[in-house]
Amino acid sequence: MVMQRKSGECARIAGGILLLAAMLGGCALQSDQPSRSIAPLQGHDIPPVEIPEFDELTPAMQAFLDRWVVSDRGPDRHAWSLVWAATDRNILDFRYDPAVTLPPAETFRRRTGNCLAFSLMFVALARHAGLNAWYQEVEVPPQWNTTNHTLLVSMHINVVVQGRSGAWVVDVSGRASARTRRLRRVSDEEAQAQFLNNLGADALTRDDLDYAYAYFAAAIRRAPQVSFVWSNLGVVYNRNGQTDEARRAHRTALQIDPGNSVAANNLFLIYEQEGDLAAAQALRAQVEKHRRHNPYYLYHLSSDALAAGRITESRELLEQAIELQSREYRFHYELARTLVRAGDMGGARASLRRARELAPDDALAGDLSVDNLPALPD
Structure with missing residues (x-):
């Protein structure tokens, strides 16, 4: 079964992910209509999870802005100086690590993280510097890897910061955004949901269903329209033996995004295992196309x-x-x-x-x- 972790080569989806998780046995087939409600995880006491202050500015971050960001020479110079300082190895010395998702303040303190972590940090800095900055999802070929028997695929996110005469794209991975790639502006809520999704994916690779569920549920509450988080929640249900809830979560993901091949693959596996061959056949073409790129x-x-x-x-x-x-x-x-x-x-x-x-x-x-x-x- 697949799961999505967003962001990228940066966030596992967070700024994205996809997960293939082992299927568990199912129970009798019941209604599999999509539902936006989050069913309990049976047999588990769900821990509270800490939601960071995504717009927090620490004294060290303020000192960085005070020293390096020129604010008295016009918006273009203002934006350019932040881009330069945040990406120059001799100043911030940020180390890109696609496996590390941290909140903005901790990302700045450690000077490391994936594309999502960097983007969250950069947007916080830019907005405190009075600049207009936003998140941008970049279509890239899926990058698959496997961790503890869980298959992950990463997606990519970067930042756009606006000056008076134009905008700069800031991408910690160093990749150039080809004109043929599809770009999509991402809301603050979705970027934050991707952060929580990544932490949930990390927990799932440790087979920690309590925290995986807690983070995915928190991500859905923050941005319920993000398809891949519903699919990831479906993986948690399925690993817990809650096949009905898993099926509904994957159908919710497909209702939000009919092109979500990961949700289609996971739902196909459930239908096959339960012997619902007609329902499986309806998804077969989409699933086979996805699998040939996996x-x-x-x-x-x-x-x-x-x-x-x-x-x-x-x-x-x-x-x-x-x-x-x-x-x-x-x-x-x-x-x-x-x-x-x-x-x-x-x-x-x-x-x-x-x-x-x-x-x-x-x-x-x-x-x-x-x-x-x-x-x-x-």
């Missing part, structure tokens, strides 16, 4: 093909997965296994070397240990 799904298909002896198909699927996600060591390792079966020992050795170059230390001791390596004759 390298982890291609990896899954390749394993099935290899087990069935379809060596060429397995190889082609893995090559497609690597084209989409070249730094996933498991893809290269599986390709090595497949190439051994195909008799291509040179290619298998090269794939195995690449897998070991990319693998974390714990994988080298586990998944890629000598006992698990393909048999590669000299």
Whole structure:
């Protein structure tokens, strides 16, 4: 099952995310009409979550503005000086980390964070400096990764700050916004909901359903029109065995955004597992299109093909997965296994070397240990 974490390569959606979570068993099929109400998480005491002051300006942030932002030379110079100071390594020295979502004050203190964290911090600084600044979602190719058996896909967000003669786009990732990319202005409430969504996604990857539910529910209360948060809440329900609530949450996500392929995929899996083949068939085309752009799904298909002896198909699927996600060591390792079966020992050795170059230390001791390596004759 998939889940969305927004923002980006910056926020896991927050400034975005998508999650694939393992399906649990379902119960008898009941009404699956969408609902904007948030059902309780059965069997759990939900903890309170702290909502940061997104417009907070600490003394250190004020001192930064006082020193670096020129306010007496007109709006253009005013805006430019903030952009320059916030992005110059010799001044703020901000370190981009796509895995870190922090509130604005803490982002400034640590000088690190993802695109959402940076954007929230920059907007707070800009508005306290008297500037007009807003959030902007940028369409980028989905970036998939997997954490603790949860599949995530990140989206991207940046900031626009207005001067008198034009506007500057401030993007901590360093990417340029191509003219062919779709851009969408994001409200403060949605950006803040994306922040809470990211924290919920982090909790879900730890299998902490209490905090995942608490953060997703808080995000929905802040911005109930954000489709992907409903889908993520559906993942929590499903992991808790509340299939009816999961189904309704995913249908709510699709009611808000019929193009939400993650919600469609998760709902499709529920229908398939429950044996509602007619409902599953209605979603099949949308789901298959989405899956073909998901390298982890291609990896899954390749394993099935290899087990069935379809060596060429397995190889082609893995090559497609690597084209989409070249730094996933498991893809290269599986390709090595497949190439051994195909008799291509040179290619298998090269794939195995690449897998070991990319693998974390714990994988080298586990998944890629000598006992698990393909048999590669000299």
